[in-house]
Amino acid sequence: MPTERTSLGPELPLRVDRTSPEPLRDQLERALREAVRAGRLRAGDRLPSSRMLARDLAVSRGLVTECYAQLHAEGYLAAVPGSATRVAATAHPLGARSTHATHSAPTRIDFRPGVPDLSSFPRDEWARAVRRACRHAPAEALGYPDPYGDPVLRDGLAAHLRRVRGAAADPDHLVVCAGFAQGLQLLLRVLGDEGVRTVAVEDPGDPDHHAIATMLGLTVVPVPVDDHGIDVDALAATDARAVILTPAHQSPTGVVLAPERRHAVVAWAAARDATIIEDDYDAEFRYDREPVGAVQGLAPDRVALLGSVSKSLAPALRLGWALSPPHLAAAVARHKQLADRGSPVIDQLALAELLGSGRYDRHLRHLRRRYAARRSALVQALRQHAPDIELRGLAAGLHAVAHLPAGADEHAIVEAARRRSVGLHAMSRYRMVAPPRAPQLVLGFGNLTPDAISEGISIIADLLHTTPDRR
Ligand SMILES: Cc1ncc(COP(=O)(O)O)c(C=O)c1O
Incomplete structure (x- = not known):
């Protein structure tokens, strides 16, 4: 078998090299990105179908689909359901002069x-789980949902939360809802009914x-x-x-709540x-x-x-x-029923299947490896391009905080980056009354490839040297 395969025709060869340590998917993504940046692929150009490109390169079709999805998420490609994948109208070759004002740079x-890695969504596994749920759900399951959620899913979630989050999880106190955002609304409505008027954030x-x-x-x-999380004395005041x-x-x-603060906040909740x-x-x-582990495991009656x-x-x-304290669970379910009569059942059954079969755990392990690589790329890129930027909040999650050199102007950097098509997010967006500390950027790395991270950081480093500071 040849070690190198090319496709896309003689005028635009795309290569993958099987002897390279770089994964095939990364090679293909990089080659396509470079072709767009160099102007060899232009806005509106049609790409081969994933089936054809996979055949020409002798790679799996899934690999090509994932690669297209990633470049779509990054804005290089446009995908219209049912028609060919094309280079996005907004994808500009590097160095090309736009006739529009620079503020419109995408x-x-x-x-x-x-934002997590959107290209990692396990499409095939999810599709199979949905198909199985559709085939096997009894007719009664297709009526109005249980407002608490499907019992099999709640059992699976409770087991998962006990094992992975150290939670004290009883399925009777779980309500399946439309993401954290709805869970928060349900809980706050219930607490409002209970006479709570003031909430700390x-x-x-x-x-x-x-x-x-x-x-x-x-x-x-x-x-x-x-640096240790929320100030519990200030909360108590x-x-x-x-x-x-x-x-x-x-x-x-990105700070992790310190052990003594976890105990202090639980003691505050009990006393108050x-x-x-x-x-x-x-x-x-x-x-x-x-x-x-979750704080909930320490005080299931309070958290x-x-x-x-x-x-x-x-x-x-x-x-x-939403895993509620036992005395609030029924009220949360009642509010869920009033809000939308329960979450979609087929999706709940599909998730129950992924949890029960171990595929959810396997997917989490895959994601951990992927995010660890992206996090390392961020650390590495900063070390290489901008060693004077300190990175904190890296112990967990999909973002970290870059502490810029004193005097740097958060807003000027964000604005200058926008003109170079790099999206940055200043810490000031998240501050309420806390006095500004050193200038900081919140850097999400979940949905960026290591190459994109490295390129983005080199642009930021460049801007730090060319953007006037506040002094
Ligand atoms: C602080 C925080 N909480 C929760 C979420 C998740 O919200 P949801 O489950 O509604 O998508 C996010 C998503 O980015 C988040 O940043």
């Missing part, structure tokens, strides 16, 4: 936090926590986060009777008769050790543990869970 490399923190609580008519108090926390990997600083809402959004991905498959499978599925 984002080519986006360090947006919160982390500062800096996820703007959606603040926005959702405000939308539901609650008073929101920001509480500072330091508020009149909040609930707090929304991201203990496993604080959003966005308060509820902790634990947002477990990317806890499956811990790199230096086993994931730290609601909310999670979803948005990082482990895909945000588009809108599947999550």
Whole structure:
């Protein structure tokens, strides 16, 4: 068998080299990206079907499909269902002069936090699980769903949360919901019914926590986060009777809630008769050790543990869970029924099947390896291109925080990066009243290949040297 195969015709050879240590998929992605950047493939050009390209390169069709999906997610390719994949209209060759104003440059490399590797979604396994659910679900399963969620899924989720998150998970206290976002709304409505008027949030923190609580008519108090997580003394000084926390990997600083703070916040909740809402959004991905167990395991009567498959499978599925303190579970299910009469059953059955068969665990292991490689690429790229930038919050999750040299102007860097098609996200977006510390960027790496990470960081390094600072 030849070690090198080419395709796309003599005028545009795409090579894969089987003797190279670089995985075939990475080689193919890189070759296509370079062809677009160099202008050899132009906006609107049609690509061969995945079947043809796979045959010509003697690789699997799945590999080509994944590669196209990744380049689609990065903005190089456009996919219209039912027709050929083409080079995206917005994909510009490197160095080509745009006739439009520079502010309209599309984002080519986006360090947006919160986006997982969209090309890793296990399409075939999910499709098979959905097909099996459709075939085998009894007719009764197709009526209005159980507002708590499918019992088999709840059993599987409870077992998973006990094993992987150290949670005290009883399936009777679980409600399947449309992602964390809905779980938070259900919990806050229930707490509002119970007389809670004030909710504390982390500062800096996820703007959606603040926005959702405000939308539901609650008073929101920001509480500072330091290098050990939320400041529990400052929390105790508020009149909040609930707090929304991201203990496993604080959003966005990336700090892990220190053991003494975990105990302190649980003691605060007991003394205040308060509820902790634990947002477990990317806890499956811990790199230096086993994931730290959920705070919920310490105090199941005080903590609601909310999670979803948005990082482990895909945000588009809108599947999550709320594991509530026992006395709140029925009220959460009642609000779920009023909100949308229950989550889609076929998807619940498909997830139950992935959990029960061990394929969900296998997929998580695959993702951990993939994200660990991307995280290493980020560390490596900074070491190489910008050693004066300190990276923190790397123990877990899909983003880290870059501490820029003192005096650097967060906004000027973000703006300059945008003109070079790189999406950056300033820490100031997440700050409420916490005084600005050193200038920082929140760098999501989940949906960027190692090559894109390296290229993006070299552009940032360049900007740091050419963008005026605040002094
Ligand atoms: C802090 C935080 N919580 C939760 C989520 C997940 O939300 P959902 O499950 O509604 O997709 C995200 C997604 O990026 C997040 O950043």
